[in-house]
Amino acid sequence: MSTTPVFPTASLLGYPRIGRRRELKKAIEAFWSGSIDEAALDTAAKEIQLVTARRLSDLGLNEDAAIPGTFSYYDQVLDVSTHIGAVPSRFGDLRNAAGELDINAYFTLARGTAEVQPLEMTKWFDTNYHFLVPEIGPETNFSLTSKRIVEQFEFAKANGFVTRPYLVGPVTYLLLSKASLDAPAGFSPLSRLEDILPVYAELLAALAAAGATWVQLDEPALVADQQVDVAVIQNAVARSYEVLTAGKRPAILVSTPFGALNELLPTLAASSIDALHVDAFKGAVPSADELALLAGKTVVAGVVDGHNIWRNDLAASAARLDAFKAAGLSVAVSTSTSTQHVPYDVEQESQLSPQLRSWLAFADQKAAEVVTLAAYLADPASAAHAIAEATAVIASRAAAPGVNRPAVRARLAALTTADFNRSAYEVREAAQEEALALPPLPTTTIGSFPQTSEIRSARARANKGTITGAEYGQLMKAEIKRVVDLQEDIGFDVLVHGEPERNDMVQYFAENLEGFSVTVHGWVQSYGSRCTRPSILWGDVTREAPITVEWARYAQSLTDKPMKGMLTGPVTILAWSFVRDDQPLGETANQVGLALRDEIADLEAAGIKIIQVDEPALRELLPLRHADQASYLDWSVNSFRLATAGAGDATSIHTHLCYSEFGVIIDAIDGLDADVTSIEAARSRMEVVNDLETHGFGRGVGPGVYDIHSPRVPGQGEVTELLGTAVKHVPVRQLWVNPDCGLKTRGYAETEKSLRNLVNATKEVRAQLLTSSVD
Ligand SMILES: CN1c2c(nc(N)[nH]c2=O)NC[C@@H]1CNc1ccc(C(=O)N[C@@H](CCC(=O)N[C@@H](CCC(=O)N[C@@H](CCC(=O)O)C(=O)O)C(=O)O)C(=O)O)cc1
Numbered sequence: 166m167s168t169t170p171v172f173p174t175a176s177l178l179g180y181p182r183i184g185r186r187r188e189l190k191k192a193i194e195a196f197w198s199g200s201i202d203e204a205a206l207d208t209a210a211k212e213i214q215l216v217t218a219r220r221l222s223d224l225g226l227n228e229d230a231a232i233p234g235t236f237s238y239y240d241q242v243l244d245v246s247t248h249i250g251a252v253p254s255r256f257g258d259l260r261n262a263a264g265e266l267d268i269n270a271y272f273t274l275a276r277g278t279a280e281v282q283p284l285e286m287t288k289w290f291d292t293n294y295h296f297l298v299p300e301i302g303p304e305t306n307f308s309l310t311s312k313r314i315v316e317q318f319e320f321a322k323a324n325g326f327v328t329r330p331y332l333v334g335p336v337t338y339l340l341l342s343k344a345s346l347d348a349p350a351g352f353s354p355l356s357r358l359e360d361i362l363p364v365y366a367e368l369l370a371a372l373a374a375a376g377a378t379w380v381q382l383d384e385p386a387l388v389a390d391q392q393v394d395v396a397v398i399q400n401a402v403a404r405s406y407e408v409l410t411a412g413k414r415p416a417i418l419v420s421t422p423f424g425a426l427n428e429l430l431p432t433l434a435a436s437s438i439d440a441l442h443v444d445a446f447k448g449a450v451p452s453a454d455e456l457a458l459l460a461g462k463t464v465v466a467g468v469v470d471g472h473n474i475w476r477n478d479l480a481a482s483a484a485r486l487d488a489f490k491a492a493g494l495s496v497a498v499s500t501s502t503s504t505q506h507v508p509y510d511v512e513q514e515s516q517l518s519p520q521l522r523s524w525l526a527f528a529d530q531k532a533a534e535v536v537t538l539a540a541y542l543a544d545p546a547s548a549a550h551a552i553a554e555a556t557a558v559i560a561s562r563a564a565a566p567g568v569n570r571p572a573v574r575a576r577l578a579a580l581t582t583a584d585f586n587r588s589a590y591e592v593r594e595a596a597q598e599e600a601l602a603l604p605p606l607p608t609t610t611i612g613s614f615p616q617t618s619e620i621r622s623a624r625a626r627a628n629k630g631t632i633t634g635a636e637y638g639q640l641m642k643a644e645i646k647r648v649v650d651l652q653e654d655i656g657f658d659v660l661v662h663g664e665p666e667r668n669d670m671v672q673y674f675a676e677n678l679e680g681f682s683v684t685v686h687g688w689v690q691s692y693g694s695r696c697t698r699p700s701i702l703w704g705d706v707t708r709e710a711p712i713t714v715e716w717a718r719y720a721q722s723l724t725d726k727p728m729k730g731m732l733t734g735p736v737t738i739l740a741w742s743f744v745r746d747d748q749p750l751g752e753t754a755n756q757v758g759l760a761l762r763d764e765i766a767d768l769e770a771a772g773i774k775i776i777q778v779d780e781p782a783l784r785e786l787l788p789l790r791h792a793d794q795a796s797y798l799d800w801s802v803n804s805f806r807l808a809t810a811g812a813g814d815a816t817s818i819h820t821h822l823c824y825s826e827f828g829v830i831i832d833a834i835d836g837l838d839a840d841v842t843s844i845e846a847a848r849s850r851m852e853v854v855n856d857l858e859t860h861g862f863g864r865g866v867g868p869g870v871y872d873i874h875s876p877r878v879p880g881q882g883e884v885t886e887l888l889g890t891a892v893k894h895v896p897v898r899q900l901w902v903n904p905d906c907g908l909k910t911r912g913y914a915e916t917e918k919s920l921r922n923l924v925n926a927t928k929e930v931r932a933q934l935l936t937s938s939v940d
């Protein structure tokens with residue numbers, strides 16, 4: 166590189182890619198079902214990229230490299246895997262005749278096949294976005310196996326937009342990887358750094374040749390405490406950017422979203438990268454000494470929150486920018502994280518009150534905020550009006566009706582320790598055994614059954630008013646009956662109603678609680694083609710009326726088996742909503758906890774003996790820095806206990822966790838004091854049972870034995886084998902048998918077969934246990 170091009174004064178770290186009307190989701194699902202071909206999928210993808218470029222350019226991101234090239238067909242981590250050839254051996258050789266991993270290979274890695282398990286999926290830092298975990302071993306053969314990001318750059322350029330291609334950086338990529346199944350014990354993916362760097366370098370050279378001026382290498386793992394020693398990471402960072410800055414390449418921006426860089430800032434400052442992004446929203450403005458180290462580089466100040474939807478406090482951001490400027494650095498303005506975590510545009514939500522809308526900023530509004538702040542950097546007076554307006558709007562939130570409800574606050578203030586504690590487990594266990602009389606290895610499911618197109622269509626018609634609420638209710642009841650009959654036929658011990666009436670396990674509760682508002686078009690990608698519409702939790706939370714009770718009562722009336730009541734826990738409701746930023750999260754969680762506590766009391770009164778309070782997001786919100794984790798675990802566990810501790814001894818409280826690795830929070834899971842905990846385990850081949858054993862987990866536990874993330878049907882023998890592993894680590898009297906998670910994303914054909922295999926495998930293992938105990 167001869168002279169470093171100027172970094173754009175205003176840019177976003179990333180932008181949503183699912184399409185303003187979920188066009189990508191629809192095209193991908195149509196491609197998977199065979200109703201469109203690859204060319205049509207490609208056309209849809211290109212259209213989304215062009216619409217994005219035009220929109221961001223119109224919003225003022227019109228300098229070269231201001232538009233992030235963050236389009237992806239499925240996942241940004243999978244994108245790297247397919248570019249560098251990281252294919253686990255169980256897939257065989259997925260390359261096409263040209264030696265490339267094409268779109269079919271790409272989706273095979275994501276979704277698996279009838280014979281081969283897909284890549285594992287887990288949370289992207291503390292977000293509700295999920296990436297596909299690379300599997301790296303000593304034998305992984307790295308080479309440039311795709312040039313899709315180069316082609317995407319060329320396409321945008323041909324249409325008049327010089328974008329900034331995006332890649333997950335090499336250190337983050339390897340830190341997020343797991344050792345492949347065939348790797349020797351103790352193998353660390355980071356040990357393959359020297360082997361992936363030449364492939365990254367080749368890709369950077371190709372981007373430079375295509376005319377890219379800047380490339381963004383995203384290194385969020387550098388803001389999270391890792392299990393690896395920090396000196397090892399410092400060496401890996403230094404070495405990576407020594408190699409990647411040595412060859413032909415665009416100018417390099419390293420982005421570090423989700424918090425402060427701490428010890429890694431000097432390492433990146435000492436490297437030859439051209440620009441460093443710092444998260445100055447969740448992190449902080451680095452100290453003057455740290456900033457001094459960055460002389461000669463552009464600092465991209467992430468002052469606009471990319472992860473939540475509140476309008477930016479422009480005055481506070483301007484003060485942060487002043488601090489950067491005071492260090493005499495070349496400063497550019499951006500978001501703290503990619504805006505892929507927020508919806509496209511507040512203006513699409515005309516059903517929200519103008520007041521609420523005025524408090525919000527989705528991705529497009531954030532682009533405008535970044536542009537305003539860049540103007541402020543150039544000429545503070547030019548932004549004076551916008552800053553004053555933002556300050557006034559933010560102040561108006563505090564006084565708005567519903568933000569502060571004295572009755573809710575008084576109830577919280579009156580809580581005592583007793584409100585967070587149930588009787589001793591032994592007492593509850595005896596009462597529940599008597600009340601439920603379950604066989605050993607009780608079988609159950611996690612709650613949802615397939616959300617068929619008929620169910621979704623009925624809900625869409627009810628929302629439009631083309632069927633009445635009563636007609637919708639009848640259709641849902643018919644579905645519940647079908648699901649109950651199916652479970653009876655298969656032979657489950659504890660039944661569920663199937664959750665057909667819920668659009669989403671969080672949005673449904675948000676729609677039925679005061680203090681929340683919901684969007685119509687505010688879709689955010691959760692994984693692959695799956696999206697959610699996170700609700701907006703803006704006020705004090707109360708429950709005006711029972712939410713789930715009539716559905717549960719009806720379902721219980723259809724069977725003599727116990728019917729689980731199904732609720733979503735306070736931490737998950739917070740994690741999967743956009744939550745108010747004007748009070749500690751723990752206070753908000755306790756408000757939700759109290760609403761759920763009332764719901765549990767009503768379920769008990771309706772004769773429901775088992776109540777599951779799902780907390781799949783407990784791990785997600787765990788702070789990335791160790792120092793912050795204890796206080797988080799304290800409030801999060803307490804809010805669950807507040808929700809559940811009002812239940813009687815004979816009521817069995819279940820909880821459920823998924824989409825993460827839970828070993829590190831096993832103490833907190835124990836602290837929830839649930840009578841039974843189901844945990845995702847099948848895709849990671851029961852890894853979690855070792856943690857449970859080491860911890861001495863003493864209550865009921867159901868490690869998942871059916872991976873519901875793919876259409877693959879687990880054979881009866883496979884389930885028997887997983888149960889065999891589980892019984893070696895968990896006492897049989899504690900063990901439950903269940904899938905990894907709910908079945909809402911599955912179809913009936915594979916679900917029914919899988920559930921029959923699960924129940925039959927359980928019967929087989931019960932018989933084996935009986936024989937071995939007789940022997
Ligand atoms: C369990 N998980 C969840 C997470 N986060 C949540 N908020 N919810 C979760 O369940 N995070 C971790 C995991 C994994 N993540 C997901 C995320 C999303 C899904 C999923 O299945 N999403 C569905 C959309 C669900 C929904 O909101 N459905 C609505 C609207 C349905 C719809 O698209 N309707 C059409 C009209 C249909 C018609 O006319 O026939 C429309 O609006 O255009 C509903 O059911 O009413 C998805 O498809 O992406 C799973 C796991």
Ligand SMILES: N[C@@H](CCS)C(=O)O
Nearest residue numbers: 611612613779781907
């Ligand atoms: N009860 C929910 C939990 C998902 S994490 C379901 O079954 O879909």
Ligand SMILES: [Zn+2]
Nearest residue numbers: 781823906907
């Ligand atoms: Zn789950």
